[in-house]
Amino acid sequence: xRYSQYFIPTVKETPADAEVISHQLMLRxxxxxxxxxxxxxxxxxxLRSIRKVEQIVREEMNRAGAIELLMxxxxxxxxxxxxxxxxxxxxxxxxxxxxxxxxFCLGPTxxxxxxxxxxxxxxxYRQMPLNxxxxxxxxxxxxxxxxxxxxxxxxxxxxxxxxxxDSNAADLSYEKMYQAYRRxxxxxxxxxxAVEADTGSIGGTASHxxxxxxxxxxxxxxxxxxxEYAANVEKAESxxxxxxxxxxxxxxxxxxxxxxxTIEEVSEFLGVPASTTVKMLILMADDKPVAAILRGDxxxxxIKLKNYLDCDTLEMASDEIVMKATGSPIGYIxxxxxxxxxxxDLAVKGLKNFITGANEVDHHLKxxxxxxxxxxxxxxxxxxxxxxxxxxxxxxGTLEMWRGIEVGHVFKLGVKYSKALKATYLDGDGKxxxxxxxxxxxxxxxxxxxxxxxxxxxxxxxxxLPIAPFHCIISALNIKEEPVRAAAEDIYADLxxxxxxxxLDDRDERPGFKFxxxxxxxxxxxxxxxxxxxxxxxxxxKDRKTGAVELLPVAEAxxxxxxxxxxxxxx
Ligand code: 9G3
Numbered sequence: 001x002r003y004s005q006y007f008i009p010t011v012k013e014t015p016a017d018a019e020v021i022s023h024q025l026m027l028r029x030x031x032x033x034x035x036x037x038x039x040x041x042x043x044x045x046x047l048r049s050i051r052k053v054e055q056i057v058r059e060e061m062n063r064a065g066a067i068e069l070l071m072x073x074x075x076x077x078x079x080x081x082x083x084x085x086x087x088x089x090x091x092x093x094x095x096x097x098x099x100x101x102x103x104f105c106l107g108p109t110x111x112x113x114x115x116x117x118x119x120x121x122x123x124x125y126r127q128m129p130l131n132x133x134x135x136x137x138x139x140x141x142x143x144x145x146x147x148x149x150x151x152x153x154x155x156x157x158x159x160x161x162x163x164x165x166d167s168n169a170a171d172l173s174y175e176k177m178y179q180a181y182r183r184x185x186x187x188x189x190x191x192x193x194a195v196e197a198d199t200g201s202i203g204g205t206a207s208h209x210x211x212x213x214x215x216x217x218x219x220x221x222x223x224x225x226x227x228e229y230a231a232n233v234e235k236a237e238s239x240x241x242x243x244x245x246x247x248x249x250x251x252x253x254x255x256x257x258x259x260x261x262t263i264e265e266v267s268e269f270l271g272v273p274a275s276t277t278v279k280m281l282i283l284m285a286d287d288k289p290v291a292a293i294l295r296g297d298x299x300x301x302x303i304k305l306k307n308y309l310d311c312d313t314l315e316m317a318s319d320e321i322v323m324k325a326t327g328s329p330i331g332y333i334x335x336x337x338x339x340x341x342x343x344x345d346l347a348v349k350g351l352k353n354f355i356t357g358a359n360e361v362d363h364h365l366k367x368x369x370x371x372x373x374x375x376x377x378x379x380x381x382x383x384x385x386x387x388x389x390x391x392x393x394x395x396x397g398t399l400e401m402w403r404g405i406e407v408g409h410v411f412k413l414g415v416k417y418s419k420a421l422k423a424t425y426l427d428g429d430g431k432x433x434x435x436x437x438x439x440x441x442x443x444x445x446x447x448x449x450x451x452x453x454x455x456x457x458x459x460x461x462x463x464x465l466p467i468a469p470f471h472c473i474i475s476a477l478n479i480k481e482e483p484v485r486a487a488a489e490d491i492y493a494d495l496x497x498x499x500x501x502x503x504l505d506d507r508d509e510r511p512g513f514k515f516x517x518x519x520x521x522x523x524x525x526x527x528x529x530x531x532x533x534x535x536x537x538x539x540x541x542k543d544r545k546t547g548a549v550e551l552l553p554v555a556e557a558x559x560x561x562x563x564x565x566x567x568x569x570x571x
Contacts, residue, residue, distance in 0.1 A: 001470070003505040007044050009033075010517050020216045022452035023148030025461050029521045031469075038145025038153030042445075045521060048469035048501075049448045050156065054135050056187045056466065057158045057442055064180040066131035066160050071113045073137055077103035079112040083420045088201070094141045106139035111202075111417045111439060114161045118435065119423035125165045128425070128435070129173050133160030135444065147216070149445035150405065156445050162438040165427065167414070170436035174206075174412050177440045181210050181408050184442065189464025190451055193402070195221045196231040197409065198303050202439070204413040210442075211404030212450035219404045222385055226397025234303040237381055238389030238399060240346045247352045250367040252336075258362045261331025263296040266364055270355060273297070278348055278356040278368070280333045282322045282340065285311040289325045293335050293356075293376075294345040298383040308343065308380045332357040335374045336365055344376045345383045405450040406443075413437040452522075455545075461522025462545050465568035470503040472561050473523040477511045477530040487539070487554055488529040494558040500565055519544065524568070525561055 009030040018024040026032045031046030042050055058068065077095070080086035086093075094106040107113065114132060122130060135158045145153045162173035178194065185192045190212050197209040209232055211221050223230035231237070260269045267274045277296030282289055283305070290309065292300050306314040319330055325340050326333045334356035335342050348354075353367040370376055391397035417423070418435040427433045448467065455462040465471055472495060476488035488504060495502040503523065505514050511530070518526050528540040539557050541550045543564075552560055 001503050003503055004507045006503070008517075008521065009043070010520055018148065020147045020150065020453065021456055022150065022216075022449040025452055025456055025520070025522075026148055026449065029461055031521075032148060038142055038151070040149060040152060040154075040445075045469045046448070049463070049467050050444055052467040052469075053188060053444050053447050054156075054158070057135065057184055057444070060180045060184045060187070061131075061133050061158070061160060063183075064131070064176045065129075066133045066162075066177075066180075068134065069132050070134050070136060071107070071110050071117075073107050073139070074104050075107045075110075075113055077105060079116055079421075080105065083112050083115075083417060085112070091143075092141050094139050107136075108138055108140040109157075109202075109439075109441075110134070110159055111161070111413070111437075112421065115417045115421045115423050115437070118161075118163055119418075119421055122163060122423070122435065123425055125425055125427050125433075129162065129164050129169055131160055131162040131173060131177075133158060133440075147449070149449045150216075151218075152445065155443060158442040158444060160440040162440070163418075163423075164436045164438075165425070165433065167436055170412060170414075170438055174410060174438045177410050177438065178208060181410060181440070181442070185210055185212075185407065185447075188447060188451060188467050189455070190407070190447070191454060192407070193221060193223055193230045193404065195223070195404070196229075196235055198232065198234045198307070199411060202411055202413070203416045204411045204439075207409060207411040209404075209406045210408030210410075211402075212407050212447075212454060213402050214405050214450060214453040215403050216453055217403035217405040219406055221402050221404045222387075222389075222399040223402065224391040224394060224397035225400055227391060227394035229391055229393040229397070229399075232404075233384050233401075234301065236385040236399065237392040238385040239392045240349075240381075241390060249369040249372060250353050252368060252373055253366040254358050254360075254363055255366055256362060257332075257364045260362075260364075266355065267296060270364070270366070272355060276351075276354055278334065278351065278354045280326075280335055280338070280342075280357060282317040282325055282330075282333065283314055284317050284321065285309045285314050287313070289317055289321060289340050291325075291333075291335070291338060291340040291342040292345070292382055293342055293348055294383050295347045295351065296355075298345060298347060298386070301382055301384045304380070305343065305382045308382060326359050328357065328359040329361055332361050332363060333359055334365060334368070335376065336368060337374070341378075342376055343378045343380055343382060346379055346381050347383065348376070349379055405446065405453060407447045407450050408440075408442045410440045411438060413439055456522070459516070460520035463522040463524055465524045465565060468501075468522065468524050470501040470523050471565045471568075472500055472525040472527060473503045473505055473518050473521075474527045474529060475505045475511070475514045475518055477514070477528065479506055479508060481531050483534055484529050484531055487534055491527060491529065491539070491554070491557055495561060498558055498562045500558075500561060525564060527557055527561065 033041045164170040220233040274296040387401040423435045492504040526542045
């Protein structure tokens with residue numbers, strides 16, 4: 001491709017509304033342009049990267065035995081009514097009507113559509129295992145789309161769906177996808193972790209998220225320093241260490257703590273560590289008050305509590321409800337004498353002589369002991385793990401906290417959709433059975449953005465070669481000089497013949513201008529054709545990642561680039 005005839009509208013200044021580096025650089029490098037909130041044009045350079053990720057995904061999905069198809073973006077409401085999800089989702093589901101006023105939605109995902117297809121076409125156990133996938137635009141009307149392609153409203157997803165005769169077979173399909181995902185993200189040059197994850201609104205029995213480690217990641221994950229355990233903090237556990245303290249229970253004591261509401265204020269006022277205090281939070285679970293009590297230095301994990309309570313809605317109670325439920329304002333509430341249902345975190349179980357609210361304004365209780373001062377009948381893991389907590393799986397490791405960008409998510413769906421839509425098959429005995437499903441997503445645009453989050457410097461993007469828009473850029477300096485033009489054109493032609501994705505920067509611009517663009521758009525290999533080196537029969541080869549510069553005889557340049565591309569693609 002010739003730069004002068006291509007379309008790469010790079011910009012020098014950093015766009016004001018771009019908060020993360022990948023969004024800034026994708027705009028500046030002329031890879032994307034916003035059409036509306038969360039809706040983007042993929043410009044030629046951005047599209048080339050998107051297509052490279054798609055191709056890697058396609059190759060690994062096909063290698064895993066999955067079969068590509070393409071479903072419509074527009075989906076009939078009746079399928080979502082049959083699955084019960086038409087009512088379950090709110091404004092995030094973009095609903096539309098056709099000319100006959102029939103209701104449709106723009107597909108945010110395709111469980112209903114694929115299950116409808118399979119329930120019509122798969123009737124025998126002989127037709128499974130079956131894994132069907134597509135690469136296609138989704139629409140989710142996010143309240144706050146931001147960070148460019150990282151959280152768009154319309155985005156390209158590879159979504160796959162597996163169909164099996166039973167749970168064991170479904171586990172095999174899941175494992176195949178899990179391994180395919182590892183290969184995909186390795187080939188994309190990403191540093192990632194597969195982490196145990198909550199199944200969330202989709203339901204199902206288990207799931208893993210593939211997280212690209214980056215400080216700008218919206219998700220918090222933990223991984224063990226010693227074993228393979230890794231989980232999204234939404235789901236992560238830690239080994240509960242019973243407090244070693246075998247102190248004798250001391251007499252209960254009410255103390256004045258005027259105006260001290262938060263754990264920090266109370267523990268500072270009473271001169272005790274937060275770990276010897278117990279906080280109580282009141283939440284509304286399906287509009288019924290529930291109290292959660294945790295050690296003062298721990299944080300409530302609402303997803304774990306919601307899963308434990310198995311409720312549809314869970315939110316913090318208002319001040320009035322707290323007052324009504326406990327007779328005390330927030331900041332002074334506690335389990336002693338409380339009539340609200342209490343769920344206690346496991347770490348509270350072993351506490352002795354702890355401090356907690358007295359359910360009386362400006363007062364707390366000291367030396368509270370479970371059993372004597374209050375009875376707790378429900379204990380559950382309802383807290384967020386913290387950096388340094390002991391690993392729940394091995395005896396030696398501790399949990400390290402990272403920020404991550406979710407680029408993939410695999411789910412064991414079980415029979416949630418096949419039951420709702422009656423997708424059944426006849427087994428070997430002619431008996432009707434329910435199909436077992438799995439679903440597997442990859443955010444294509446988000447993968448490109450995450451890759452940039454992990455691979456950039458002050459000069460711009462540093463693309464890993466497998467998903468770079470081009471493998472090599474030829475920066476021809478003073479291209480008006482015939483020897484430079486001729487040499488650049490020859491190398492350009494030879495690289496193309498060698499199957500290299502090459503961009504010839506043939507613009508009549510100053511060298512510095514060209515180098516800035518080449519660094520900004522992040523092409524991994526750069527050949528500089530300049531009259532000085534050319535006079536000695538040489539060109540310069542620069543590696544965008546390492547900065548290494550080699551002076552090469554012109555005749556060796558193509559072979560050198562070819563060798564480096566081959567090495568980078570074959571890992
Ligand atoms: C919706 C809306 C948003 C959604 C969903 C449904 C997320 C929804 C979960 C999934 C699960 C998997 C197949 C590919 C991999 C992910 N956001 N999810 O179901 F109506 Cl508005 O999409 N689907």
